Structure formats: structure tokens, C-alpha cells
Amino acid sequence: MSVSAPDTSDAVRRPVAIVTGASSGIGAATAARLARDGFGAVAAARRRDRLDALAAEHPGVRAATLDVTDPASVEALAADLPDVALLVANAGGAHGTDPVEHGRDEDWQAMFDVNVLGVLRTVRALLPALEAGDGGTIVVTGSIAGHLVYEGGGGYTAAKHAVTALVETLRLELNGRPVRVCEIAPGMVRTEEFSLVRLRGDQAAADRVYDGVAEPLVADDVADAISWVATRPPHVNVDLLVVKPLAQAAPHKVDRRGGRS
Template identity: 65%
Template structure:
């Protein structure tokens, strides 16, 4: 990924405040891809609002990058409204990164509440935050929404019904927004990673079982890491205002497809 130019040149957003840094909001910023994305955008010149449920983590991150921490649960309407108020009247970039997978059960053994939680975080959370911040993105004059999807939003696999259904939802919401906002000064993009080795994703999915989490990546030479995906997100978010990256699928070289992964 090429090095990003400075933020004002990239976004081209009009500004009545010459000294104002462009503003980015990143949800799920307490770890993994979200935290890495906040760092990348900060290095590119953005003031970053780091939004997540874990206050201590986002406060540390915000202090590190010169951003702002806002405690936010994307599944709660009042919490999302507070995020929009804290972000202010103009937002240049929104990264809808909050999400997760919470089980690997076959459909026949599915726990409906787990599926509901998965959908609420990955799809409805994205909708809540987008709806709340859209007016501020329009005000920007060159706003960008980057939704973090997944290759699971393109291919089904056994035991992944709840997560793949939700990530297919992420993809379709992104596509629908692209159609609905075609005449607005807001770009709608999706970055869809494949196998990414982060400290928490698989651990959460396996309810804290470290051995099962480690087995997902066992023998895989150089899976993606959070920084790889964050670099892609920052690139997508910083194209010139007339360029819309509709979708970017990013996988490690070892992963040819969802079921075809080279292991040594």
C-alpha cells in the first residue's frame, strides 16, 4: 500500500477553519483492527474519535495519538446519539469497525440470542452509527464511510452461519447506501478482510479458549495482522473526493479461498 499524502490533500474537503484537522470516527477502537486504524488515521493527519465500550483502553489510545475517547456501545441508541453529539457537526471519515463473531455452532444447534447479538453488533450497530453521523459527513463536503466487512460476507462455511449471515448483511447495507447516497458528497466503501490474526477475535469466538483460538492460525505462514487491514482502510478513506472504492477484499497470500489455506 502506498504511503498516504497529507489529510487535507487527500480528502479535498472544504473548510472554513484553516487550522482544523479533519475528523475521523472509528468504532470498535479498543483493540485489533479498530485501534490500528485509529493510529494510521492519526499519522495521516486526522483527529480521531476513538469509540468503544472499554473506557480505559480507548483513553490510553486517544492519549497516545492525540485523539478523543468516547465510550460507545453501538447496540444502544442513546450511546450512539452521545457519540454523534461528541463528534460534532462535521465528520470527514467514519470507520464502522465494531463487530465480532460469538460462536461456531451449526444452524441446527444455533442459539438464537447469540445470532441476535451477532446481528445487532455487526449490522444494526453499523446502521445506528451511520444514521447518527450521516448529517455530519454530508456537511464535510467529501465524507467517507468505510464499513469493515469480511470474506465471510461473501462465502458461507460450516459452523459460521450466524457470523456469515451478519457479514452478508454488512455487505448489502453498504451496497444499499451506495445506491441511496449516489448524489450526496459522501463515499460508501467496504474493506473485507480474510484471515486476520488479532489478539481477540478468535479468542472471543471460542469463549476464551486460547488453544482453540491459536489452532485457527496454526501453520499459516504470515496471516494478515491488524496493521495490514488498517493500512488498507486508511488508503480507501484517503482517496481523492471523486474516487469511491466500492469494495476491497484483502487476504493473506496463504489464503486462496475461505476453505483453501496453505499451512506448513
Template identity: 60%
Template sequence: MAAPTAVITGASSGIGAATARRLAATGYRVVLTARRADRIEALAAELTAAGQQAVAYPLDVTDRAAVNAFAASLNAYPSIDVLVNNAGGALGADPVATADPDDWRTMYETNVLGTLHLTQALLPALTASADHPGAGAGGGAGTVVIVSSTAGHATYEGGAGYAAAKHGAHVLAETLRLELCGTPVRVIEIAPGMVKTEEFATTRFRGDQQKADAVYAGVAEPLTADDVADTIGWAVTRPSHVNVDLLVLRPRAQASNSKVHRES
């Protein structure tokens, strides 16, 4: 019986790469997408060498024509069972009065429109996966995962652009779940709080390592990419009739977006 297939966006590092490793170890064939071809090709080689099934496909999720071509390339697979919309990210931490509109536009296009592009392109295949008896742990049903953020559920100073984009991702997930009610596709939103990865904060502050380090200063144990990947893996592998609508996870030291315990 063919292995179920999971497509993961933003798989070149951080949560995306960790999720690819988690799902591959669970028995999924993983299709890795990201703009950095060298990163996802190296990850695919790593997983293949470990006896798992993985393929890399360089992709910019904001390019609709490229997304459509990618979706067409997946027709060779018996089924597409899981889509993990992880591509996203933050740029800047400026107040609304001085924020760069180009940063907001980039965040919206990646976090919201990128998720829209992939979901629209793969939804027919995800719906059809119910006809594949070996698809997924639940015995045949499509799953859309949207990795949002606690920023999409509560604002904080300097975070309006990112919060607006992630709120868009949250609303997309919530609305899609309503619209797909009665179909064999479930919609799962995973909203992490403070996650320390190798690139998120550094990218947000355009390589300013001092600012990036300050985000996690004094926080004994922020979440890791593996923590989030384990959560995604757990949600995806529930029986197909179980829908984890929204799962918010934070490190113990973070009570909210604006209240974090920091050790001196």
C-alpha cells in the same frame, strides 16, 4: 485549517486501534469509540503524546440513545469527515442445527444494527463535510467505511451466524452506496479474510485458547491488524471522486474461506 475528523468504532483493540493509529499519523483528528473506556483512553493518551489529535468516547454501538448523544457531542467539531464502522465480531462456530440464537442476535446487533445506528446518526454531518474546504485528502467529502469480512461474501461450515451478520453489513454498504449516489458521500467496504489479532478468535471461542490457536495453525503469515488498517488508510485518502466500492484482502495462504495452505 482544522484537521479533518475520523470517527472509529471498535477502537479498543485489533483493527480499530490500528486504524486509529494509521489515520492519526495521516493527519486526522481521531475520535475513538468502544465499550472499554480504559483501552480507548490509553490509546488516546498514546496518540496525544505523539503530537497527534485523539479523543476517547466510551460507546456501545447497539444503544441507539447513546449513539444519538454521541453524535450530538460532535457538533463542536468543524466537520465530521470519515466514519469507520469497525465494531463487530464473531461468537461461536456451531452448525446451524445447534447454534445459539442469542449468539446470532448479538452478532447481528453489533455488526449490522450498530453500523446502521452510527451511519444514520452521523450521515448529516458527513454530508455537510463537503462544505468544509480542508476536509479529507480529497478536499471535502464524507466517507463511510464499513469493515465487513470475506464471511459476508462466502459461507463456510460452522460460520452461518457470523456470515449472515457480515452479509448484512455488506448489503447495507451496497444499498447505501446506491441511495447516496449523487451526494458528496462515498461508501467503502473493506472485507478482510484471515486476520490474526489478539482477541478476535479468543472472543469467538469464549476464551478457549486452544481453539483460537487452531484457526491460525500452520498459516505462516495471516493478515495483521496493521495490514487492514493500511488498506483502510489508503482507501480513505484517495481523491474524493475515487470510491473504492469493495476491497477484499486475504493473506497469500488463503485462497478462499475454506481453502487455506497450512504448513506442517
């Protein structure tokens, strides 16, 4: 694991925030936002070229190569960062829209490995660093899919329900220790890759997900919510923050009268 060198004039006074899945979308927006808000943001993901570009564009952001599906990669990240103020466990994603009766093992395995086990690995490895100093905060990017279900979303909703259970259990187990545990549960967010990956690279199908929705959330909206949760006074724990666009009442209830995308 390689973390780019910090600006030493900044590193002393900036609390460290690690953002996984930071090469695009919500993760990239969150790393940039946290850097603007005074953190030394470590943007961690597999695609180092994107991370280096992000770091070059945003002072206060450092790049770290990380694969949350590889325990050795996660442990290497933790070894380089002994004192962490904030972990944003954001790496995740969806694969496919098959009904349960036609579910593909490889899709479900991939979703659980990143969304659930990825959170387990990063929390387990970084908890000692989060407890160091004045304590820290864990913010996990969940989803409304972790609280509601919908047809064609069996694998993703199962994984995100598991994430919610993990977060709630972790909060109970860490009670009395100096680490806050929070979940951000976004609804419909239009990013460059989420729907495209889920729909196996079909750009037209990915665009139709947002068809007629005047203003879906964008990555900066979720980054704003994450930053707000992370910067509350230390005694304030925001257990769960659900954030959806005005047009969306539930996963299956979306106003699509706002024009075509």
C-alpha cells in the same frame, strides 16, 4: 457520551475521523493510523480505559465512550460531532462456531446487533455530519464472510452478508450526495481478541485457528487498507476492497505448511 478534549492546536486543521470498535484489534490500529495520516481520530468503543491508553500513546487520537448496541449512546456521540470527514464502522465480532442446526439464538442476536444494527445506528446518526462541509466517507469493516460461506460460520456469515447488502444499498441511496460508501473485506486477521471471543475464551482453540499459517494478516494491514481507501481523491469511490493473506485463497482454503504457531 464523553469525548476527550482535542489538542486545540491540532483540532482546527485535522478532519475528524470516527472509528468504532477502537479499543483493540483493527479498530485500535486504524485510529492510530488515521491520526498519523492527518486525521483527528475519535476512537470510540465501550472500554474507556483502553481508549484512554490508545489516545495517550498516539497524538491525534481522542477517546469516546460508545456502545453501538445502544441507540442513545450512538446519538450522544453524533450530538458531540457536527462535522465528520470519515466514519469507519468497524465494531463487530463473531460468537460461536455451531452448525446452523444447533445455532444459539443469543449468539445470532449478538452478531446481528453489533455487526448489522451497529452499522445502521452509526450511519443513521452521523450521516448529517458526514454531509456537512465538503462531504465525507463511510468505510465499513465487512469480511470475506460477507461474500462466501463456510461450515460452522452460519451466524457470522449471515450477519456479514447483511452488512454487504446494507453497504451496497446505502451507496445506491446516497448517489448524488457528497458521501462515499466503501467496504473493506478482510480475510484471516490475527488479533488478540477475535478468535478468542468467538471460541468463548478458549485460548488454545483460538491459537489453532492460525496453526501452520506463516503470515496471517495483522491489524495494521487492514488499517493500511482502510487509510488507503479513505484518502483517495474525493471523486474516487472504492466500492469493495478484499484483502487476504497470501496463504489464504478462501475461508476454507488456507495453506498451513508454514510451521506451527
